[in-house]
Amino acid sequence: MKTNKTNKTNKNKPSPRLVHLGEAVGERLEKIYPNAECALDYRGDPWRLFVMARLSAQCTDKRVNEVSPALFAEIPDAAAAAEIPVERLEELVRSCGLYREKAKNIKESAKIIVEKHGGAIPDTEEELLALPGVGRKIANLLLGDLHGRGGMVCDTHLMRICGRLGFYEEGLKDPTKCERIMNPIIPMEKRADFCHRIVFFGREYCTARGNDCTKCPLNDLCAAGKKIK
Ligand code: SF4
The missing domain is CATH 1.10.340.30 (Hypothetical protein; domain 2)
Known part of the structure; x- marks a missing residue:
């Protein structure tokens, strides 16, 4: 029993590489978009x-x-x-x-x-x-x-971009799986801001229609971007 429990815990734990990638992407996005606001103008209500x-x-x-x-x-x-x-x-x-x-x-x-x-x-x-x-x-x-205590908001933009960045295989369409992978990588208190910034980044640089990876400020961190370089 003890062995199974340990294995399960390790299985859910992200690799140090992914934790580092999460930190690096989060910090870079914070520099690009210091104000991480929800794109919905809900006025605090x-x-x-x-x-x-x-x-x-x-x-x-x-x-x-x-x-x-x-x-x-x-x-x-x-x-x-x-x-x-x-x-x-x-x-x-x-x-x-x-x-x-x-x-x-x-x-x-x-x-x-x-x-x-x-x-x-x-x-x-x-x-x-x-x-x-x-x-x-x-x-x-x-x-x-x-x-300040939600899981990752795995909409189509976040799923697309995090796949391209290399957090998981590109083309993932399952939001539950996306959340299961990303929640342990991004600390809970940072998830809301991370998700808002990804929305802005997805509109400006890494769109669904196409993207110029050579002009992307995350290029050096991105699995897809590195292939193109
Ligand atoms: S390098 Fe390209 S694929 Fe990677 S995040 Fe930037 S625009 Fe998207």
């Missing part, structure tokens, strides 16, 4: 972050920021969202795509937040994951940004 995170699925952060003034004028809190007709909510979030599902999730979640949590966004992973439409990505974003 947990309710806004909750709603905007749900809307950002398969939608750009820019679009979510654009719809938010009109949206939060009508649903400034969970109590208002629990009462608003779902058809009106659909109209307000229509341009974010998947609007029926998103409106339904927001309204149902709002009811639970009011009835079970007194109108406040829950602060445990278990309670967050119990809300309609909330998966690990949203739960990690909320726990990380609001409480």
